[in-house]
Amino acid sequence: MASVRESCAEPDLVSAADGVARVLPAAVGKEGADVEPALVVKEVQYTDEEVGRGVFALKPLPRSTLVEVAHGIYIPKAEYEDHVKLTVFEHYVFNCKKRGGKMLCLGLGSLFNHSNSPNLDYRIDEDRLVIKFYAARPIQEGEELTIFYGANLWFPSMEEERPSSPPETEDSFFAKLSLSD
Numbered sequence: 001m002a003s004v005r006e007s008c009a010e011p012d013l014v015s016a017a018d019g020v021a022r023v024l025p026a027a028v029g030k031e032g033a034d035v036e037p038a039l040v041v042k043e044v045q046y047t048d049e050e051v052g053r054g055v056f057a058l059k060p061l062p063r064s065t066l067v068e069v070a071h072g073i074y075i076p077k078a079e080y081e082d083h084v085k086l087t088v089f090e091h092y093v094f095n096c097k098k099r100g101g102k103m104l105c106l107g108l109g110s111l112f113n114h115s116n117s118p119n120l121d122y123r124i125d126e127d128r129l130v131i132k133f134y135a136a137r138p139i140q141e142g143e144e145l146t147i148f149y150g151a152n153l154w155f156p157s158m159e160e161e162r163p164s165s166p167p168e169t170e171d172s173f174f175a176k177l178s179l180s181d
């Protein structure tokens with residue numbers, strides 16, 4: 001199991017009231033007046049040397065809960081090939097199969113790590129430049145929220161340290177969409 005710790009005293013918070021998560025101003029979550037935070041960003045230890053961030057459930061999330069609506073920035077194919085591909089942003093883009101370019105994912109949507117047995121599915125709306133992330137199965141409090149990036153990973157997966165079951169493609173809420181080709 002990857003070790004995890006809070007990355008900051010005031011984590012990013014979202015509300016899952018009515019089964020729909022909304023990004024909230026930090027002050028609202030902190031005061032706790034009218035919202036129940038559902039997700040938190042924490043540090044994840046990938047290997048002995050490598051640390052990154054991941055998104056975790058602060059409460060149980062029923063199957064098909066819409067947990068995040070991430071907006072994106074469209075990157076035309078040529079611009080991606082000539083510039084973005086050579087930068088760190090390469091790790092945060094989703095394929096736009098219809099338009100041919102990529103979408104740079106913003107907000108919490110950019111922080112979901114990869115799993116071979118992910119608990120989130122997602123749908124890319126290329127016209128509205130939005131990616132919607134849904135619970136693919138019931139998610140327990142404390143679980144990391146993960147998506148499936150595709151078969152060809154560009155990094156050694158922490159799951160090699162933490163073996164998991166193969167992808168549940170038949171039972172998927174939506175067909176899996178690859179983060180990269």
Ligand SMILES: C[S@@+](CC[C@H](N)C(=O)[O-])C[C@H]1O[C@@H](n2cnc3c(N)ncnc32)[C@H](O)[C@@H]1O
Nearest residue numbers: 046052053091092110111112113114155157158
């Ligand atoms: C979309 S970002 C996910 C958020 C990232 N953890 C961060 O802190 O910015 C993708 C990057 O996260 C890392 N990553 C995602 N899933 C991983 C996994 N299962 N094992 C190791 N590293 C992972 C890789 O470096 C990858 O390029």
